[in-house]
Amino acid sequence: MNRVKMLLTLLLASIIMLPSCTQQPLPVATDEVTLQLKWSHQAQFAGFYMAQEKGYYAQENLKVKFLEGGQDVDIVRRVISGQADFGVLTPEIIIKERSKGEPLTAIAAIYRRSAVVFVAKNDSDILRPGDFLKKKVAAAGEGGAEEFALRFRAMMKRLGLDISMVEIVPYDPAYTAFYDGEVHVTPCYVTGGLIKMRKKGLRLNLIRPDDYGIRFYSDTLATTEKIIAERPELITRFLRASLKGWQEAVEDYQKAVEITLKYTRTKDAELQNAMMEAMLPLVHTGEDYLGWMTPEMWKSMVEVMSEQGLLARPLDSGEPYNLRFLKEVYRVGSQ
Missing domain, CATH: 3.40.190.10 (Periplasmic binding protein-like II)
Structure with a gap:
């Protein structure tokens, strides 16, 4: 009887110990x-x-x-x-x-x-930042467009140009007002907007902030x-x-x-x-x-x-x- 009790005790102990011996590490949560x-x-x-x-x-x-x-x-x-x-x-x-x-x-x-460039139509007289004065420039914006606004301000200030003499309007990613001639200058990316404009057949003057010491x-x-x-x-x-x-x-x-x-x-x-x-x-x-x-x-x-x-x-x-x-x-x- 004692032997039976001993065997049952050993069996129970082995069952209790088994999970701890065979348990696999829990997978790390993603x-x-x-x-x-x-x-x-x-x-x-x-x-x-x-x-x-x-x-x-x-x-x-x-x-x-x-x-x-x-x-x-x-x-x-x-x-x-x-x-x-x-x-x-x-x-x-x-x-x-x-x-x-x-x-x-x-x-x-x-x-x-930098992928940022400012563009004006080829038949305009806008060739450099100084030509932005008394023109309408789409350089205001928040979110993803804030980069354009900051780059514009830095370039103009570095050149000593009076930003108050520029009519600044919100950036339009569809460039509708620029296509229609209501906006004279718009910023865009050489990796995006510039490609779309050229695809439409537009000939453009490019003004790059990098050329004026604004390298980012x-x-x-x-x-x-x-x-x-x-x-x-x-x-x-x-x-x-x-x-x-x-x-x-x-x-x-x-x-x-x-x-x-x-x-x-x-x-x-x-x-x-x-x-x-x-x-x-x-x-x-x-x-x-x-x-x-x-x-x-x-x-x-x-x-x-x-x-x-x-x-x-x-x-x-x-x-x-x-x-x-x-x-x-x-x-x-x-x-």
């Missing part, structure tokens, strides 16, 4: 991440789509959601409020918001050359100080997957166009292909790594905005960006 884009879906964001469709985000255990932007979308508020974890912004906006005390930080410059990065990936402090590994994973997608978009841009068309509302392959071709030299400059940022460039951008009185307070040029995550992705030492 992190849900939201990326706020500047504009509606288009080839401008092809690298992010590549990262999604090729499974690079999934490899980092991330489930990524894209939010479309636009002129009426307050991208900064969405990122700061936590509606989006990351945002595609311009360095001007990041610098301006940092000077106001907002906790935005750039983690990578996707477009290392363009699309820049940003997050908040809160996420940097609380989830640094999430940033590294997201950035690593995103840059992998951008690298593949550069290497196989036709595939990138094919994937982009899954997201765009208008399935215009010719337009998206032209956008990709115009975008490639802005992203892949042949310098450093894709997405890389330099302290010298940030110093220059902060100085330009400070000189033009566009900052709410004096700002150290190291405040608006953080190189930590690019260094982790590319495994490089301190520079």
Whole structure:
């Protein structure tokens, strides 16, 4: 009887112990991440789509959601409020918001050359910024269009031109008033609006802020100080997957166009292909790594905005960006 009790006791103990011996580790929950884009879906964001469709985000255990932007979308508020974890912004906006005390930080410059250009019709007498005086310029806007407004102000102020002598009207992404001749000058992207205008047969004069000393990065990936402090590994994973997608978009841009068309509302392959071709030299400059940022460039951008009185307070040029995550992705030492 005692032997039976002993066997039952051993059997019961083995049953109790069995789950702890054979239990598998619980799967790590997938992190849900939201990326706020500047504009509606288009080839401008092809690298992010590549990262999604090729499974690079999934490899980092991330489930990524894209939010479309636009002129009426307050991208900064969405990122700061936590509606989006990351945002595609311009360095001007990041610098301006940092000077106001907002906790935005750039983690990578996707477009290392600016895509912004101001255009006037070829038969006009508008060839340079000085010709904007007493003309109607579509350089006012918020959301995705704020980049144009800031670039316009910086260029005019650097040249000592009186902005009050320009009739400034809201930017129109459809360019209707410009086509009709009611607006004399409009900003656009060489990767988007310029292509659409030329497709309509317009001959244009191009005025590039870069030619007047206003040199900035363009699309820049940003997050908040809160996420940097609380989830640094999430940033590294997201950035690593995103840059992998951008690298593949550069290497196989036709595939990138094919994937982009899954997201765009208008399935215009010719337009998206032209956008990709115009975008490639802005992203892949042949310098450093894709997405890389330099302290010298940030110093220059902060100085330009400070000189033009566009900052709410004096700002150290190291405040608006953080190189930590690019260094982790590319495994490089301190520079």
